[in-house]
Amino acid sequence: MHLNWKTSVSVPEYADTEMNAALQRKIRSASDDDLLASLLHFAEGRVALSRYRGFDGLLSELRREEVDAGKLESDDDSPLCFEYRRANHRLLQSLRGEATRIETAVNQIGGVWHSLREASTGNLSRRYQQPDAGGEFELDAISSLERDLTPARNRLTAVLIRHREEVHTLALKDAEFRAFAATPDSISLEQFDRMTPLGFEQAVAELAQRDGYTLAQRNGGARDLGADVIATAPDGRKIVFQCKHRQPGGRPLGSPVIQTLNGTARPVHKADVVIAVTNASFTGPAHDLAAKQDIHLLFGPRLRKWATWGVPLLTVLGIETDIAQEAA
Structure with missing residues (x-):
């Protein structure tokens, strides 16, 4: 085993002497393979956790937008009340559909992360010694999901922009109708x-x-x-x-x-x-x-x-x- 003793990382001193002895034995018995395998496994966990946080953050954003969309109301006195309702309904359905897809991804990545946690109790050196080519790792399951994160954010932005533009157009028409209602040609x-x-x-x-x-x-x-x-x-x-x-x-x-x-x-x-x-x-x-x-x-x-x-x-x-x- 080779350690860079110039590192700022120091071996912790525990209050229990037996604990210190057990740790020292583990360090002395560690090979280069053990150290590299531990680093690889730690890095995999950090990558999985990073992807999980990215998707989970988007899911939280979608849920907030979904709650806000559920509070949208249309003016029943407006001649376009049904059009407003349809626009709000389309927004809510789009948000719910996207949230369902992202929630599935969050659950899948969470499963990968828990699988990595379980793997940490096994022989890490053997885990990364691949005598058989083409072996699959847990992170492989995340790769295809990760490619959809940016498009999913873009879809959310597009949905919100489309709804805002639709409501804006309806508001302009609504203003025209209300202006007409103030003329003598209007009958209530x-x-x-x-x-x-x-x-x-x-x-x-x-x-x-x-x-x-x-x-x-x-x-x-x-x-x-x-x-x-x-x-x-x-x-x-x-x-x-x-x-x-x-x-x-x-x-x-x-x-x-x-x-x-x-x-x-x-x-x-x-x-x-x-x-x-x-x-x-x-x-x-x-x-x-x-x-x-x-x-x-x-x-x-x-x-x-x-x-x-x-x-x-x-x-x-x-x-x-x-x-x-x-x-x-």
Whole structure:
């Protein structure tokens, strides 16, 4: 054994003489192989621990971002509340998915480190004497994981930047909608509640005009055959509205309203788009029947988007693309 006695490291002196003697015997019996093997094993442990701390630090960062993302809330009064919720949900799902992958890596590296600890109780010299080429060591399992640490950090940064840009874009749109709500062209749901049934029909007609539709009928009557407002879109499509006004807190509209509208809107009025609109709501059976008969229900948040925030009617109904394609 060869020691560099110029080293600043000194052999510790224990209080127990037997302990000192045992240590001296170990040192005297140590070979160059023993010393190098001990150094190699210690270095492996430090490398494994360093990688563990890197991944564990990233996991902690992901968990903090995940907690913060879970606290994000959307303004229910915003016309883009659902878009905000979707953006926040996408962020949360991305963070959770990445955290799951990194947690797996942390557990694997932790397993490697514990395996190295167990190996320290064996013959270290024999461990590093490799008569058989191609032997594998615990650190081999870390190599492939380590290559993903930087990309994982980059993915986290990209996810946060994408969410920030998405929310920023939504905020700009939100500001535009709120500016429109301050104009005379905007009608709030509260204003609808204060209207008479006739006033409600006329308000719907005015909103159709606001969208650039040509009115053929502004309100219904005793013989309207289920059509209160009839308008023609710029592309020539005929839109038929059945308007049902309710006092605040009134009962939801049931399927008979949809049945009546379905029996006349297309057969009698030759409607291309059929809409039942109310300041109240619709029952479950009314929703089911409307879906089967391709009748659009306009109320609540959808009515607010159109009337209050100025979103075009066909965009609110999700059929703007369909109409554009048919017109082409």
